[in-house]
Amino acid sequence: xxxxxxxxxxxxxxxxxxxxxxxxxxxxxxxxxxxxxxxxxxxxxxxxxxxxxxxxxxxxxxxxxxxxxxxxxxxxxxxxxxxxxxxxxxxxxxxxxxxxxxxxxxxxxxxxxxxxxxxxxxxxxxxxxxxxxxxxxxxxxxxxxxxxxxxxxxxxxxxxxxxxxxxxxxxxxxxxxxxxxxxxxxxxxxxxxxxxxxxxxxxxxxxxxxxxxxxxxxxxxxxxxxxxxxxxxxxxxxxxxxx
Amino acid sequence: xxxxxxxxxxxxxxxxxxxxxxxxxxxxxxxxxxxxxxxxxxxxxxxxxxxxxxxxxxxxxxxxxxxxxxxxxxxxxxxxxxxxxxxxxxxxxxxxxxxxxxxxxxxxxxxxxxxxxxxxxxxxxxxxxxxxxxxxxxxxxxxxxxxxxxxxxxxxxxxxxxxxxxxxxxxxxxxxxxxxxxxxxxxxxxxxxxxxxxxxxxxxxxxxxxxxxxxxxxxxxxxxxxxxxxxxxxxxxxxxxxxxxxxxxxxxxxxxxxxxxxxxxxxxxxxxxxxxxxxxxxxxxxxxxxxxxxxxxxxxxxxxxxxxxxxxxxxxxxxxxxxxxxxxxxxxxxxxxxxxxxxxxxxxxxxxxxxxxxxxxxxxxxxxxxxxxxxxxxxxxxxxxxxxxxxxxxx
Numbered sequence: 001x002x003x004x005x006x007x008x009x010x011x012x013x014x015x016x017x018x019x020x021x022x023x024x025x026x027x028x029x030x031x032x033x034x035x036x037x038x039x040x041x042x043x044x045x046x047x048x049x050x051x052x053x054x055x056x057x058x059x060x061x062x063x064x065x066x067x068x069x070x071x072x073x074x075x076x077x078x079x080x081x082x083x084x085x086x087x088x089x090x091x092x093x094x095x096x097x098x099x100x101x102x103x104x105x106x107x108x109x110x111x112x113x114x115x116x117x118x119x120x121x122x123x124x125x126x127x128x129x130x131x132x133x134x135x136x137x138x139x140x141x142x143x144x145x146x147x148x149x150x151x152x153x154x155x156x157x158x159x160x161x162x163x164x165x166x167x168x169x170x171x172x173x174x175x176x177x178x179x180x181x182x183x184x185x186x187x188x189x190x191x192x193x194x195x196x197x198x199x200x201x202x203x204x205x206x207x208x209x210x211x212x213x214x215x216x217x218x219x220x221x222x223x224x225x226x227x228x229x230x231x232x233x234x235x236x237x238x239x240x241x242x243x
Numbered sequence: 244x245x246x247x248x249x250x251x252x253x254x255x256x257x258x259x260x261x262x263x264x265x266x267x268x269x270x271x272x273x274x275x276x277x278x279x280x281x282x283x284x285x286x287x288x289x290x291x292x293x294x295x296x297x298x299x300x301x302x303x304x305x306x307x308x309x310x311x312x313x314x315x316x317x318x319x320x321x322x323x324x325x326x327x328x329x330x331x332x333x334x335x336x337x338x339x340x341x342x343x344x345x346x347x348x349x350x351x352x353x354x355x356x357x358x359x360x361x362x363x364x365x366x367x368x369x370x371x372x373x374x375x376x377x378x379x380x381x382x383x384x385x386x387x388x389x390x391x392x393x394x395x396x397x398x399x400x401x402x403x404x405x406x407x408x409x410x411x412x413x414x415x416x417x418x419x420x421x422x423x424x425x426x427x428x429x430x431x432x433x434x435x436x437x438x439x440x441x442x443x444x445x446x447x448x449x450x451x452x453x454x455x456x457x458x459x460x461x462x463x464x465x466x467x468x469x470x471x472x473x474x475x476x477x478x479x480x481x482x483x484x485x486x487x488x489x490x491x492x493x494x495x496x497x498x499x500x501x502x503x504x505x506x507x508x509x510x511x512x513x514x515x516x517x518x519x520x521x522x523x524x525x526x527x528x529x530x531x532x533x534x535x536x537x538x539x540x541x542x543x544x545x546x547x548x549x550x551x552x553x554x555x556x557x558x559x560x561x562x563x564x565x566x567x568x569x570x571x572x573x574x575x576x577x578x579x580x581x582x583x584x585x586x587x588x589x590x591x592x593x594x595x596x597x598x599x600x601x602x603x604x605x606x607x608x609x610x611x612x613x614x615x616x617x618x619x620x621x622x623x624x625x626x627x628x629x630x631x632x633x634x635x636x637x638x
Contacts (some may be wrong), residue, residue, distance in 0.1 A: 044443060082484075085523050089485045090442040097440070136435065187618065210519075210545050211577060211613075 030061045034070040037102060041074025044091060046098035053105035063109040071106070075099040075147045079229045089136065092229075096143040103146070121149035122174040122240040125167045125203075128157040129188035134181035137208060141177060141232045148233050150175075161188065161195045168196070168203050174243065175236055180209040190220040197221065204239040208232060247315030248473065251417040254608050255512050255537055255569050263596050263607060263635025264417075265628055268476070268516070268540070269614035270308070270318040278360065283621045284308040290359050291334045291341055296323050298407050309412065311621065313628055315608075316417040320408040320472055322463060326400025374433045381451045388432055388455040393465035402470050409471040419474050419514075420467045425498035426481040426491075428456035439481075442490050450494050457498035461505045474512035474537070477502070483519020483548060488527035500534045507537070514538035514571070521548025525558065532562055540571035543578075543612025550612075552595055556603040565604045572599060573612035580611055580627055581619045592630040609635060 028036065033052050040048035049071070056066045078095040081087045126142045128135055135157045146152045155167050168176050176196070180186040189207045196203055204223040207216070217225035223239065226232035245253065250264040281290055284307045292300045305317065323329075331347040340356045378387055396402055409418050429438045429452050441449035464475060481495060499515075506513040515536040520528050521544065532539065539559070541550040550573060559565055572595045574580060579591045592609070599607025609631045615624065 085484070088487045088490070090439050090487075090490065093436070093439055094443050136439070139436075182614070 034066050037070030038074040041095050041099050042077055044094040046101045049098045049102040053102040057109050063106040067106050071099045071102045072147045083228050083230045123151045123171050124175045125153045125173045126177040127155040127159040128179045129185055130160045132180050132185035138179040144229045144233050161192045165195055173203050175204045175239055177206050186211050193221045206235050246415040248417045250315050261637045263609050264315040265609045265631035266314050266316045268610055279617055294357050295334055296329050302411055316419050317408050317412045318419050320405045320418045320420045322401045323404040384451045384455050390459045393462045396466040402466050405470040417473045419476050420472045422460050422463050422475045422477050424477040424479040425453045425457035426495040427479050429453055442486055453498045457501050460502050464506050468509035475506055476514050479517045482517035483524050491527050492530050503534050503536050512537040516540045521550045538569040543573045543575040552598045556598055569606040570603050572609040576611040576613045576615055581616050589630050593634045596634045
């Protein structure tokens with residue numbers, strides 16, 4: 001890094017940005033900022049993420065690159081640590097929050113042209129089934145999917161089958177994710193699959209939650225079961241690749 | 244012939260353990276909140292008597308359930324709505340809907356629809372509210388987290404259900420009441436997500452909140468003790484993959500320790516049910532065991548965590564706690580009780596009793612790991628209970 005006084009002319013997605021740096025101010029390179037974003041997510045530093053995300057915009061750096069190589073890389077690293085039981089949910093949640101805070105700042109800066117050129121990986125409707133109000137796992141899966149390029153529609157908790165069906169139809173969803181955390185509510189997943197099949201919808205259905213497994217997914221006719229966050233992301237990606 | 248109460252007390256070391264006690268945790272979830280089991284036990288009584296807290300009728304349901312299942316405890320002798328609330332509410336069933344009517348003079352909302360639980364049953368809920376923006380200081384904690392004194396709980400009639408259950412079943416059954424564990428209770432005030440975040444963002448405030456909810460829990464414990472309850476059941480979900488053992492040790496343990504001591508000083512058994520605790524969280528389990536609750540109950544092994552009963556027994560024994568803490572069984576309520584063949588069920592019941600008696604030394608209560616599922620039939624539960632009696636009878 002070097003201290004400098006200069007004019008920066010960055011052409012970023014058709015937007016010309018000019019930045020005057022005062023004497024003595026330290027300028028971080030794009031690479032350093034993006035790596036800083038990754039590190040800030042990994043270190044659960046939401047304030048750091050916000051600061052760096054704003055810097056990406058101020059300096060006219062590529063917001064999409066910052067999302068993909070900074071925020072997403074960071075949250076995936078954290079997700080892997082969680083999957084390996086090296087960190088706990090409290091830490092994962094703060095990291096996810098930091099990642100989303102950065103997304104909120106950077107996403108609107110990704111221009112329409114760029115958005116049009118970057119294909120959404122897929123559309124996912126997420127929810128917790130009727131009678132079940134657990135949401136932590138569902139929210140985290142939604143965050144991870146979003147971070148990995150999916151367009152996520154979170155319909156919330158305690159949602160009847162019709163709510164999943166209606167939302168999937170409305171947004172033309174590729175995937176539906178249904179979470180059930182209690183022994184008394186997993187039957188709703190079976191009803192959900194049945195409803196989608198009866199209506200001839202081709203939406204892939206993945207299920208998750210502490211009381212379900214592969215055997216249950218097979219029994220109720222779901223397209224897949226994800227044991228953890230990373231598996232959920234991988235499964236969703238597999239569904240899209242097979243399309 | 245020992246009564247159920249004597250069996251359980253013997254398993255807690257108050258006497259000579261001969262028969263293995265047999266219980267079902269969270270009986271009210273599947274048994275009371277879904278029509279399938281309700282029909283088995285209510286003998287034609289309408290479902291809404293639960294909503295109204297019609298104590299005499301609910302006692303009849305409980306009695307039928309006890310007669311048909313014969314568990315050794317009466318689960319859920321808990322705090323109920325106040326006498327005033329019960330007096331001022333009535334149910335009006337119509338052909339279109341069932342209405343709960345509030346006849347309190349000047350009530351703002353005087354009538355609302357109540358619905359029968361779905362066939363698969365419902366489960367206990369906690370308020371999913373976010374007060375994190377309101378509770379920011381110790382003063383806020385004291386202002387918003389209300390501690391209702393034991394005397395007030397009793398005066399207001401909130402312990403009427405406990406009193407009725409104790410009177411009806413207390414001579415033969417172990418009466419168990421649920422309490423809000425301090426960490427879990429924190430959810431009620433600032434919501435689950437914000438409270439989890441506080442572990443990292445503001446542990447000092449969280450600790451103040453948890454200390455305050457412990458004060459409220461202790462008052463509940465005092466009220467239960469006055470009513471004649473035998474033990475309290477403390478569920479905690481801020482364990483396992485949710486927080487680290489170090490976070491539990493720093494924030495949860497001091498407050499929970501106070502609750503345990505309070506119960507024990509009043510002669511109540513404190514049964515701790517932390518969820519998600521398996522081999523990966525052994526340091527946390529050891530931290531829990533250091534508090535010396537009277538009983539420890541871990542869920543069955545599930546996705547991502549292994550809670551094998553033999554492993555539990557070995558952890559407790561390694562700490563020299565086999566004469567101080569009672570171990571609870573954790574038969575898999577889905578894969579064994581609901582789905583397993585009769586042979587698989589018998590094998591697992593026998594195995595767990597063997598672990599409890601021979602590996603652990605006898606301080607053991609047979610139970611399922613998680614609430615019984617609505618898909619399980621009454622006949623299957625009776626089969627399970629009979630197997631425990633068969634293999635857990637006198638040596």
